Amino acid sequence: QLQLQESGPGLVKSSETLSLTCTVSNGSIRSSSYYWGWIRQPPGKGLQWIGSISHSGNTYFNPSLESRVTISVDTSKNQWSLKVYSVTAADTALYYCAGQAVVGTGGLDPWGQGTLVTVSS
Amino acid sequence: EIVMTQSPATLSVSPGERATLSCRASQSVNSNLAWYQQKPGQAPRLLIYGASTRATGIPARFSGSGSGTDFTLTISSLQSEDFAVYYCQQHNNWPLTFGGGTKVEIK
Numbered sequence: 180q181l182q183l184q185e186s187g188p189g190l191v192k193s194s195e196t197l198s199l200t201c202t203v204s205n206g207s208i209r210s211s212s213y214y215w216g217w218i219r220q221p222p223g224k225g226l227q228w229i230g231s232i233s234h235s236g237n238t239y240f241n242p243s244l245e246s247r248v249t250i251s252v253d254t255s256k257n258q259w260s261l262k263v264y265s266v267t268a269a270d271t272a273l274y275y276c277a278g279q280a281v282v283g284t285g286g287l288d289p290w291g292q293g294t295l296v297t298v299s300s
Numbered sequence: 301e302i303v304m305t306q307s308p309a310t311l312s313v314s315p316g317e318r319a320t321l322s323c324r325a326s327q328s329v330n331s332n333l334a335w336y337q338q339k340p341g342q343a344p345r346l347l348i349y350g351a352s353t354r355a356t357g358i359p360a361r362f363s364g365s366g367s368g369t370d371f372t373l374t375i376s377s378l379q380s381e382d383f384a385v386y387y388c389q390q391h392n393n394w395p396l397t398f399g400g401g402t403k404v405e406i407k
Contacts, residue, residue: 225399226389226401284334288349292343
């Protein structure tokens with residue numbers, strides 16, 4: 180079954196760029212069956228959807244983050260990436276990648292295990 | 301943006317009892333509503349999609365209902381492993397939005 184794994188630095192300095200990658204296993208990122216998304220969770224708080232990308236490169240973003248976020252796909256590596264620019268302490272969170280079925284369930288499944296990113300001053 | 305509101309924020313329930321969690325959308329999401337369970341230190345797990353369909357491997361004690369703006373997740377008889385935080389999420393419109401969560405704790 181499809182498996183996802185996040186990777187990237189766990190510590191980013193304030194005002195710099197947060198970069199994360201999610202790698203797909205047991206499946207293809209070229210699949211038209213999924214949107215590929217990013218969700219984050221600040222410590223002790225709830226879930227916030229950041230954005231998603233389709234296999235064809237169409238992107239959708241949370242309006243509150245859209246000006247600082249890009250999502251891209253690298254089909255050669257079977258992965259997709261997140262960049263958050265000009266980070267502050269408010270961007271400290273557990274970052275998850277997840278697949279969302281285009282048809283069928285429509286829910287976010289599967290999820291990666293998550294990776295904690297801390298923004299330091 | 302569709303705002304999802306969950307209630308209550310915390311629900312204290314004894315093992316074996318029934319738990320009823322609510323989720324309300326600020327506008328209709330049809331049946332495009334999912335429920336997730338999150339335990340400490342774990343990623344969320346999809347429980348229910350399409351408002352009422354259990355995801356693969358989810359026990360029958362979990363059930364979802366509702367459409368439009370009002371939704372309910374019911375756990376018929378709480379087991380020890382069910383104490384967790386539950387989130388609803390709409391996927392009817394971009395941006396995707398989550399509710400604030402309901403923590404189900406042991407009474």
